Amino acid sequence: MRRWDVPEGPLAGGVLGGGVVHRTDRAIAELAADLGGVGVGAVHDQSREPARGQQLFNSPQGREWTCASCHAAVPTQAGKHASTGKPIGALAPAFNPERFTDPAKVEKWFRRNCNDVMARECTPAEKADVLAWLMTLKP
Numbered sequence: 442m443r444r445w446d447v448p449e450g451p452l453a454g455g456v457l458g459g460g461v462v463h464r465t466d467r468a469i470a471e472l473a474a475d476l477g478g479v480g481v482g483a484v485h486d487q488s489r490e491p492a493r494g495q496q497l498f499n500s501p502q503g504r505e506w507t508c509a510s511c512h513a514a515v516p517t518q519a520g521k522h523a524s525t526g527k528p529i530g531a532l533a534p535a536f537n538p539e540r541f542t543d544p545a546k547v548e549k550w551f552r553r554n555c556n557d558v559m560a561r562e563c564t565p566a567e568k569a570d571v572l573a574w575l576m577t578l579k580p
Contacts, residue, residue, distance in 0.1 A: 489566075494574030497567055502559040508571070511554075517578050533578035541572070 498508040498516075509516075510523040516532035531537040541547055555563035563571075 489569045489573040491570070491574040491577045494567075494570035494572070498571055498574065504558055504560055506558055508554065508558055510558075515578065516575070517580075533575050535576075535579050540575075 498512075499514055501507055506523055511529055512520045512532045517536045518531055520529045520532070521527060522529060530539070532540060534540045551568060552562055555561065555567075
């Protein structure tokens with residue numbers, strides 16, 4: 442188990458169909474910390490704002506595309522790549538239990554997509570805000 446996976450039981454934030462466990466705020470902080478290379482406390486102590494994550498996701502950040510250009514404004518359904526048209530599965534973990542389960546993939550796609558949207562890597566706080574918003578999207 443990766444350290445940011447949440448076990449089933451009293452620490453679990455709830456269970457989705459198929460036994461997939463919702464990730465808790467602590468797990469979001471740990472994932473963002475892993476991705477950003479900072480301690481969990483540094484991310485956990487920052488005020489994670491789902492609304493700020495939603496705004497970052499849907500607003501232009503200096504480049505032509507937004508995150509929503511490929512993932513849709515509310516990423517609970519499949520999207521498609523803005524230039525290639527390649528299908529992209531739902532980004533919200535409650536709608537796609539494979540999301541945010543492989544740290545290497547998560548790092549790869551945050552790095553690539555942040556560069557496409559922002560012309561730079563996302564900060565740990567930005568990652569935490571986007572993850573916090575994605576975690577609010579429920580069936």
